[in-house]
Amino acid sequence: MSSKSHDPFGGIKGDKVIADQAAKKLSPMEVDKQQALKDIQASIDLWDGKMPPEIERATLLERFREKTKLLGKEPPNWSYIKLNDKSFADVHFRWSGKKIDTICKIPKREVRVALVGLQSFYKMIDPFNPDLSHPDVIKCFNLTAEHYNLDPFIPGSDLSYNRDKHIDPFAGVRGENPGLKHNVFKKDLQNAKEELTFSIEYLEQLDVPSYRKEYSVRKTSPKNLQQTYKTSTSHFDVFLWWPGGVVDKIENVPQKRALMALGAMRKFLEDIDEDHPDLENETVKNLYEITKKRTRPKKGKQNLKELLPEDEGGLSYWSNLTHRWIKGSFDKKTSTFNPPAKGK
The missing domain is CATH 1.20.1690 (V-type ATP synthase subunit C fold)
Structure with a gap:
């Protein structure tokens, strides 16, 4: 009789199932939250030049080798603008393996503030009951939904930040935001x-x-x-x-x-x-409101009806997130009008 193991997994077992219904299996949001927290902690450690505890206890030569590896590693949530200029950095808001937003050209003294802000933002997300009134939480939720073939959340045209309720992912740090170039x-x-x-x-x-x-x-x-x-x-x-x-x-x-x-x-x-x-x-x-009214899409001989604001029978809407009118576009190849995406 063969003494060889017939277990194709080599005896490896999954984590013990907990009785609590909600904890039987990690939800997709919880998986992405854990990875986001792991990445942001690694990014903060790399910014601080901090090495793992086991390396701190290693020999001088091993610490030197490990630090050389760290210096060549690309942090998930930040990057220098230029390799030879470390006075400014870009900080990246990432979720589910993708960049959601980037604040560019942040002065060195403020980079850690932005990174800790991201860490606080990730921690406050409830994976089982995410706050879908928060524009940035919606972005996270919809990325997770996309990767796990779940139904996305479609926000209304009036989606906006609540300064008293919604935490700023970058903790108020302001650099240059390419996402707001049309503001x-x-x-x-x-x-x-x-x-x-x-x-x-x-x-x-x-x-x-x-x-x-x-x-x-x-x-x-x-x-x-x-x-x-x-x-x-x-x-x-x-x-x-x-x-x-x-x-x-x-x-x-x-x-x-x-x-x-x-x-x-x-x-x-x-x-x-x-x-x-x-x-x-x-x-x-x-x-x-003056800016909103001044830039409001107007009727014209060449304008499509769909380009008018929603309250005039069109599909365009004002975004309180990027502070501009969001319009659809006409596809000449198919002769169809593509409506504007919500939550822009």
Whole structure:
């Protein structure tokens, strides 16, 4: 009689089944959560230059060899922009083996903050009851669903971040986000800040002889102020200008106080988070709605009806996530209109 084992698995057994129904088998979300936590911990350790405990106890030569391996290993959640420049790095939000989002060109001092933020985000995901009101949790859920042939969650057109409820995966760290390159609110904000900077320069050079003034100051009128009296520069009307026109104003302000008002306005605009604007702030909300209305798809002879906003019978909708109108596209080959994806 043969003494050889007939077990094709060589005696290897799976984990003991726990009585609890929910724990009998790992759910797909739990599998992806565990891998995400493993990857982010490895990424933090690599950023810190930390080696595994068993290597720390090894000989000096073994530690040197292992550290050389670590330096050549690509971290899952971060990468340097340039190999010879370690002052900036990109941080990657990954789930289920894919990149969901990347914040680019983060200063070195803030990279670890972003990585720990990702770790906290992964930890808070409940794999059995994920918060499908959170835009980033929805992205994770749908990636898992895609890989395990499950039904995806289709969010509504009004999906948005709740600043009081939803955790930011990057812990508030801001770099350059390619995913928000079409953010029209950001473009309007940058335009408003540039015009305000020019208005400040204009007022600061008011008493400078004309031949010494910058050319743009001599030839261009500022959008954020005008003389209260045509024949005097003692007082000014100061405007909160936004692409599309004047939003608010104060009148008959003495010159020095007008400069102070413009400075305060610059601080206000600089404090606006262009990626996650605080829409609880009445003024920010007003500016946001102006951008939304100004860029709203309009009727035209060449425009397809499907490109109109949903409330006008079309399929386009405003995204509170990327701050732009999301439109579908017409496929000339098939002569069909592809509706815009939800949750963009």
